């Protein structure tokens with residue numbers, strides 16, 4: 018199993034000489050294994066995903082904030098009518114899921130009617146996906162704490178487990194649910210948009226801190242943690258300084274990072 022980070026930035030894509038190291042694309046993560054290509058969110062990083070003709074491709078949405086969906090129309094592979102893309106979210110049913118994507122990529126907001134133009138986009142109920150794939154891998158979900166709602170996912174294949182916790186504002190009352198959800202994970206992807214100092218003025222904005230991630234990592238039975246959803250204001254230099262203080266097993270995500278579990 019191979020994880021690729023295509024977009025590690027939170028809130029809005031950025032481009033500046035101070036961010037070339039970590040990159041400026043918004044949320045998109047890809048898991049490749051066996052006959053499957055699983056994509057988690059389609060922020061601007063989705064442009065970089067090579068849609069695999071020989072695998073079944075699924076997109077799982079954590080939620081519908083624009084930094085998690087805005088890249089969907091900008092991957093040229095989507096316009097190959099032969100390539101089926103299965104889209105699902107544990108946050109909403111397939112009708113709502115289709116409606117939200119349709120609204121975002123149509124009308125006043127977008128020049129083409131994306132869902133009308135691309136019949137190869139197949140919207141599925143999340144529990145349908147769970148059932149149809151269960152012989153090959155398992156995917157579980159958990160509600161997170163985020164304005165408007167958000168869900169995490171844990172994927173398990175051949176004893177390798179990866180958990181995504183985006184976007185989430187951590188609070189201690191979540192600990193037992195979250196630690197159970199990620200139990201035994203080889204890697205946990207953590208929303209570390211803020212520092213504890215930022216949280217003083219940005220409580221209720223829907224994100225956790227890097228320090229909370231470290232603490233959670235040390236309290237749970239997990240092997241590695243990848244801290245991501247970097248604030249758009251954070252420069253490479255600031256992120257490098259933060260990275261030096263991380264304990265073994267915890268690292269900062271950057272666009273293009275590949276973690277190979279095979």
Ligand SMILES: [Zn+2]
Nearest residue numbers: 027028084184
């Ligand atoms: Zn976000």
Ligand SMILES: [Zn+2]
Nearest residue numbers: 080082163184
């Ligand atoms: Zn969000």
